[in-house]
Amino acid sequence: xxxxxxxxxxxxxxxxxxxxxxxxxxxxxxxxxxxxxxxxxxxxxxxxxxxxxxxxxxxxxxxxxxxxxxxxxxxxxxxxxxxxxxxxxxxxxxxxxxxxxxxxxxxxxxxxxxxxxxxxxxxxxxxxxxxxxxxxxxxxxxxxxxxxxxxxxxxxxxxxxxxxxxxxxxxxxxxxxxxxxxxxxxxxxxx
Amino acid sequence: xxxxxxxxxxxxxxxxxxxxxxxxxxxxxxxxxxxxxxxxxxxxxxxxxxxxxxxxxxxxxxxxxxxxxxxxxxxxxxxxxxxxxxxxxxxxxxxxxxxxxxxxxxxxxxxxxxxxxxxxxxxxxxxxxxxxxxxxxxxxxxxxxxxxxxxxxxxxxxxxxxxxxxxxxxxxxxxxxxxxxxxxxxxxxxxxxxxxxxxxxxxxxxxxxxxxxxxxxxxxxxxxxxxxxxxxxxxxxxxxxxxxxxxxxxxxxxxxxxxxxxxxxxxxxxxxxxxxxxxxxxxxxxxxxxxxxxxxxxxxxxxxxxxxxxxxxxxxxxxxxxxxxxxxxxxxxxxxxxxxxxxxxxxxxxxxxxxxxxxxxxxxxxxxxxxxxxxxxxxxxxxxxx
Numbered sequence: 001x002x003x004x005x006x007x008x009x010x011x012x013x014x015x016x017x018x019x020x021x022x023x024x025x026x027x028x029x030x031x032x033x034x035x036x037x038x039x040x041x042x043x044x045x046x047x048x049x050x051x052x053x054x055x056x057x058x059x060x061x062x063x064x065x066x067x068x069x070x071x072x073x074x075x076x077x078x079x080x081x082x083x084x085x086x087x088x089x090x091x092x093x094x095x096x097x098x099x100x101x102x103x104x105x106x107x108x109x110x111x112x113x114x115x116x117x118x119x120x121x122x123x124x125x126x127x128x129x130x131x132x133x134x135x136x137x138x139x140x141x142x143x144x145x146x147x148x149x150x151x152x153x154x155x156x157x158x159x160x161x162x163x164x165x166x167x168x169x170x171x172x173x174x175x176x177x178x179x180x181x182x183x184x185x186x187x188x189x190x191x
Numbered sequence: 192x193x194x195x196x197x198x199x200x201x202x203x204x205x206x207x208x209x210x211x212x213x214x215x216x217x218x219x220x221x222x223x224x225x226x227x228x229x230x231x232x233x234x235x236x237x238x239x240x241x242x243x244x245x246x247x248x249x250x251x252x253x254x255x256x257x258x259x260x261x262x263x264x265x266x267x268x269x270x271x272x273x274x275x276x277x278x279x280x281x282x283x284x285x286x287x288x289x290x291x292x293x294x295x296x297x298x299x300x301x302x303x304x305x306x307x308x309x310x311x312x313x314x315x316x317x318x319x320x321x322x323x324x325x326x327x328x329x330x331x332x333x334x335x336x337x338x339x340x341x342x343x344x345x346x347x348x349x350x351x352x353x354x355x356x357x358x359x360x361x362x363x364x365x366x367x368x369x370x371x372x373x374x375x376x377x378x379x380x381x382x383x384x385x386x387x388x389x390x391x392x393x394x395x396x397x398x399x400x401x402x403x404x405x406x407x408x409x410x411x412x413x414x415x416x417x418x419x420x421x422x423x424x425x426x427x428x429x430x431x432x433x434x435x436x437x438x439x440x441x442x443x444x445x446x447x448x449x450x451x452x453x454x455x456x457x458x459x460x461x462x463x464x465x466x467x468x469x470x471x472x473x474x475x476x477x478x479x480x481x482x483x484x485x486x487x488x489x490x491x492x493x494x495x496x497x498x499x500x501x502x503x504x505x506x507x508x509x510x511x512x513x514x515x516x517x518x519x520x521x522x523x524x525x526x527x528x529x530x531x532x533x534x535x536x537x538x539x540x541x542x543x544x545x546x547x548x549x550x551x552x553x554x555x556x557x558x559x560x561x562x563x564x565x566x567x568x569x570x571x572x573x574x575x576x577x
Binding site: 039 | 367
């Protein structure tokens with residue numbers, strides 16, 4: 001099998017939404033699905049609950065030697081739609097890149113949907129429905145993970161769910177697994 | 192795939208430390224080392240770490256506690272960063288002069304003020320003369336493997352010195368990567384129990400650290416120097432043994448990459464050493480004959496190996512540190528290694544201070560500046576206004 005190109009992913013969220021956990025679960029799933037070189041890291045700095053945060057993931061068939069930040073992602077994942085008012089989430093996104101947004105809107109509602117592959121899913125609604133809450137606030141990281149296999153062929157829903165089951169047990173695990181399935185089923189794509 | 196653990200540099204370091212089955216860990220938390228000691232504390236709670244975990248009130252005390260424990264002949268480990276390391280300074284000399292193999296991770300972080308928690312090597316570089324062996328790692332796997340190997344090295348009767356395993360703040364300490372974890376039995380087979388050269392024993396009281404007259408003191412210093420020389424040989428042997436047993440090799444004193452026919456060789460440490468491989472691949476694609484020698488040990492310094500690679504190559508050095516009033520520390524040491532024995536030119540760059548990102552494109556630009564004859568002896572790369 002020939003080596004597939006490196007995939008770089010940038011996740012935007014707010015402190016407390018679990019962007020870093022999402023990046024970690026995503027690469028663990030990718031490793032499980034046969035990508036031997038993976039990396040997940042936060043934006044290096046102090047994090048505050050509610051403030052805009054970034055997390056990064058790299059997925060490769062080979063050991064990754066890169067240690068720098070990601071400036072030109074292949075995929076952008078937005079955990080909180082309101083971030084888009086204050087952060088240019090499209091900055092550096094590669095030509096033909098993909099963007100997955102937690103929103104109740106449709107892909108065609110976004111002006112950039114003629115330039116990029118846009119996926120949308122109401123991860124907040126799914127988190128609320130499944131009572132995935134921390135301190136009463138919906139945690140959208142696991143629901144949105146469920147939608148990723150539809151825009152990234154390096155990772156399967158099964159592997160994501162497998163890693164959720166490793167991280168959480170019992171009811172917590174079941175709720176999160178169910179949420180990923182719902183996100184997978186409900187996600188909408190523009191192309 | 193069962194033996195692959197995917198986690199951050201700090202949690203991987205905690206795992207490695209616990210698998211060496213230390214008798215005592217004494218530590219004080221400091222960003223970005225915090226999750227390392229949290230990890231060990233967690234293993235203590237679950238029972239996987241069966242030794243003594245001593246919470247202390249400062250890093251000076253952490254090192255003092257490790258020294259006291261190590262002097263009784265047991266295995267000790269700690270971790271720190273930046274100002275924590277600096278607060279230990281007196282005790283670092285003490286551990287080395289007492290010939291106690293305390294093993295410590297230092298997460299390379301900026302020294303303040305201006306408060307900054309990001310990657311920079313000036314904290315450990317400024318501990319250069321304490322007598323500690325210093326490794327610089329470039330991946331989480333290397334952190335794991337080097338910690339285990341360091342116990343074998345430091346506790347070896349021909350070395351008997353403390354070892355500092357350095358890795359960059361956040362770039363490694365907080366980045367998750369997959370790491371192969373051997374079984375506990377495999378680690379135990381590789382790393383036998385510590386056999387101390389001397390130890391404090393209440394049934395056989397001795398005094399240590401009493402007055403020492405000039406001739407004896409000088410002898411102690413010479414023996415430390417000889418032990419660092421012994422370490423050079425042992426680092427090679429131990430990394431070879433590790434390679435044979437586990438199939439992984441990160442180099443010994445140096446890691447050489449694409450150096451065979453190189454007209455230029457880039458030298459750097461830590462995470463920049465990993466990113467440099469990407470730059471070397473790209474420069475090679477452009478037809479440039481360039482290689483990389485990643486410096487893994489700053490003490491003992493690989494001066495013979497560097498002289499050897501300079502035979503047919505000019506050298507380009509990137510320092511994520513600066514000895515103010517002179518130049519980058521690695522740059523200085525490399526030039527000293529060549530003095531009077533080599534005609535190779537050496538070019539130094541200061542880059543990535545304060546945690547500034549150093550990308551493979553940056554590294555390519557630095558190398559091309561040298562190759563195109565545009566570089567001065569010492570350059571501040573990418574600094575505004577320079």
